[in-house]
Amino acid sequence: MENSHASQSNTDLISVIVPVYNIKDYLRRCVESILRQTYENIEVLLVDDGSTDGSGELCDELAAGDPRVRVFHKENGGSSAARNLAIENAKGTYLGFVDSDDHIAPDMYEKLHKALTGSNIRLAQIARDEIAEDGTILPDICIPPEKPTTYTAEEFLKEMLLHKGDASMCTKLIHRDLLGDHRFPEGKLNEDFRVLVEILSEFDTAPTVGKAETTEDTTPALICLPYRGYHVFYKSGSNSRTVKTRFSRVFYDCVENADLCQKLAVEKYPDLVPVALRFGLFQRLEYLLHIPVRQMTKDNVQYQEVKDFVKRHKKDIDRVPGLSKKNRTYLKIFATLDPHFVRWVHAKLKGFEI
Secondary structure: OOOOOOOOOOOOOEEEEEEEOOOHHHHHHHHHHHHOOOOOOEEEEEEEEOOOOOHHHHHHHHHHHOOOEEEEEEOOOOHHHHHHHHHHHOOOOEEEEOOOOOEEOOOHHHHHHHHHHOOOOOEEEEEEEEEEOOOOEEOOOOOOOOOOEEEEHHHHHHHHHOOOOOOOHHHEEEEHHHHOOOOOOOOOOOHHHHHHHHHHHOHHHOOOOOOOOOOOOOOEEEEEEEEEEEEEEEOOOOOOOOOOOOOOOHHHHHHHHHHHHHHHHHHOOHHHHHHHHHHHHHHHHHHHHHOOHHHOOOOOHHHHHHHHHHHHOHHHOOOOOOOOHHHHHHHHHHHHOOHHHHHHHHHHHHOOOO
16 A cells, blocks of 8 residues: 555645744844755745844845745744744645754755655654854754654653653654644743643544554654754853753743643553653752742742652652762752752852852
């Protein structure tokens, strides 16, 4: 029987979505890298999210130079809102996402599309490298596989919970039907992780293209390619690998996403319960190591929940897999001593905000 995807031609339209906010110096490089794709049947949706540095005007200029570029101007509402607007207006069978300060290899979407059209999988991922402003290639955060590798939803969720799987939507090409009604949570950070978990959570009940609905847990959810086709760019002063000295809402958004994963593991993937608990402890440790002492108050509901969770799971700290010795030590200290004191000492030693 002929594969349902194989019968599709390379005329499938790919919609590439780029949120734009005050990134004029790097936007042209980003967009031109998309327009130079060897897979030519693409449209580029630039969403100017209330830029004030001329980025919006540059979007219009780029659109005037290539009919494949469409521009949307909106009031500032964040990357998720910008992406969601573009999703509603995208015409493609497949969707891709690129951050406006990054750029991509010329054959990235050709390779991703080929991986999908050669199978019944509807989500493909490329590897990435990460480049500092001086051109230095930084060590991999997520190690790519040595060869094209497929994962079930449960397998890839486990990879993410162990901080091995790449949760970025920018390294992926997704069939629009698989995205369905899922949208990026507006006003939240760590939003790519959230959307990907939601998609994986219902994967084995989603109809595969050209096949009857299946409920087999062994059905591949995505394919990961070893080729580094996405280039992440870190500007000076914004490198997320450096020590964080400012407390961001991302820390609690990550805790909320960890809770989603724990709930999913309990309800659907019981083998992942220990790994999900490990992930929940890790995200709460990150929160406790960065929250300013002045916010560690009795009326801070988020802080109280984080603190109580760690204390409640004190006996699990040595049992869960995948935690480093250093992280286990920190967690046990937080679970045993006054978190105010621990956080104050840590801030003094590391130069973090107190």
